[in-house]
Amino acid sequence: MKKTIVSLVLGIALFGHTGSLPSQGQSPGAEQPGAKLIVEPPAPELLAKGLVSIQYRTENVRIMPVFGPDALKITPRVGHLHVRLDDAPWGWTYASGQPVIVNGLSPGRHRIQVELADANHQALAQNVVEFEVPQR
Ligand SMILES: [Cu+2]
Numbered sequence: 683m684k685k686t687i688v689s690l691v692l693g694i695a696l697f698g699h700t701g702s703l704p705s706q707g708q709s710p711g712a713e714q715p716g717a718k719l720i721v722e723p724p725a726p727e728l729l730a731k732g733l734v735s736i737q738y739r740t741e742n743v744r745i746m747p748v749f750g751p752d753a754l755k756i757t758p759r760v761g762h763l764h765v766r767l768d769d770a771p772w773g774w775t776y777a778s779g780q781p782v783i784v785n786g787l788s789p790g791r792h793r794i795q796v797e798l799a800d801a802n803h804q805a806l807a808q809n810v811v812e813f814e815v816p817q818r
Pocket of ligand 1: 762763764775799802803804
C-alpha cells in the first residue's frame with residue numbers, strides 16, 4: 683500500500699513575489715467593493731491519486747500574508763483564507779494565493795471549508811467543497 687501523509691502546502695516561499703505592498707492610509711476596507719470567493723471542485727484526475735487540489739479565485743481581495751487591524755486600511759483590500767477539513771475543530775491559514783492542496787486523505791467523502799478573511803481574520807465570504815476520494 684502506498685504510504686500516505688497529510689501535507690499542507692502553504693507556499694510560504696512565495697512571499698514578496700508580487701512586488702511592492704499596496705499603498706496604505708486610503709479609504710477604509712468597508713467602503714471597497716464586496717469581496718467574492720469562487721472555489722472550484724478538486725481536479726478529478728488528481729483525486730484518483732489521493733491528491734486534493736482546489737483552485738480558487740477572489741474578487742476585490744488580494745491574498746497576501748499581511749495581518750492585523752492596521753492592514754484593514756490597505757487598498758485594494760488584502761486578506762487570506764481559513765481552511766478547515768471535515769469540520770475539524772482546527773484549521774489552517776492560506777496566504778500564498780496558490781491552490782489549496784491536501785494529500786493522503788482516506789477514501790470516502792470529505793469536505794473542505796474555505797473562508798475568505800480580511801487581514802484581521804474576519805470572514806468576508808465562505809465556500810464549501812465536498813468530494814469523494816476514490817479507493818486506490
Ligand atoms: Cu485569519
